[in-house]
Amino acid sequence: MAHSPIEHCTLQGAASVRLHGRDGAHCTALLYGGQVVSWCDAHGRELLYLSPQSRLDGSAAVRGGIPVVFPQFAAQGPLQRHGFVRTKHWQLEPSDGRQNDRITLVWHHTQADHAEWPHDCRVQLHVQLLDQALQLELDVKNTGTSPLPFCAALHTYLATADAASTLLHGLRTDGQAQHFAEPIDHLQFDQTQPMQLVTPQHTLRIAQEGFADAVVWNPGAGHGLGDLPPDGYRHFVCVEAAQLRPVVLAAGARWRGSQTLRALSLA
Incomplete structure (x- = not known):
């Protein structure tokens, strides 16, 4: 019998799912926050950054990896910063046997769940390992009877040995490297x-579809973040696929946005 590429596991005691690629690569997702x-x-080289001070026990949002931002970006609305799905428990959708090279995490919301956001919806995160690449697709469906407005992002923390020696090419500004x-x-x-991220140890190609915008973030020294070591800012840069202007979905409609990270070279 062939070994399943999908493995149920725990990470620091937190329920998780690990996906194994055909080439030996693997990725791990928490059910907490999807x-x-x-x-x-x-x-075995890690390409994402996870803060060693971030708790995975469900008591707070996890800093690092690829948090799902939905249905609000930052503080641009009445909800908690970056919305609330990153502090909710998601479920792993059973595989139908036809596509067992990816995992799908799902979260359902009804009006009764949150008085401040009275909308019915289903949010899925499809995670797939490709040849030297990781692809995430966010899939939102309006399961209610009224229009569904939202913003969204994949808040991707990309690992680097030294942020100060890292360059981002292809950002649509003045043509200069960031x-x-x-x-x-x-x-x-x-x-x-x-876009192309060049770090001291590797180069990544970053592509997105569906998401109209991007966010580039690093807090720098003196950040004051309690779940990040004082020098933690040196070991990541965030290049986020984002939908900063609200999407409004009609009843029954769907929206999809994806980000693909591909390793072009590894030192």
Whole structure:
């Protein structure tokens, strides 16, 4: 019998799912938050950053990996910062046997769940390992009878040995490479072209579909974040696929947005 590429596991005691790729790569997602927290290549090298001070016990949002931002971006609305799905428990959808090379995590919301956000919807996160690549697709369906407004993002923390020595090419600004020697919180509207992140140890191609915008973030020194070590900012940069302007879904309609991270070279 063939070994299943999908493995139920725990990470620091938290219920998780691990997906194994054909080339030996693997990624791990928490059911808490529906959040991918690890992506290792075939040689075991970690390509995402997870803060060692982030708790995985469900008491707070997890800092690192790829948090799902929905239905609100940042503090641009009445809900908690970046919305509430990253602090909810998701479920693993059973495989139908036809596509066992990916996992699908799902979260359902009804009006009765949250008085501040009276909308019915289903949110799915499809996670797939491709050849030297990780692809995430966020799939939102309006299961209610009234219009569904939302913003969304995949808040991707990409590992680097040194943020100050890391460059991001392809951001639609003035054509210059983006440096990370200083704190940055940049919202880039209408970012459709792929980007390339060059770190001291690897190069990644970052492409997105469905998401209209991108966010580039690093808090820098003196960040004051309680779940991040003082020097933690040096070991990641965030390049997020984002939908910063609200999408409004009609009853029964669906929206999809994806981000694909592909390792072009590894030192």
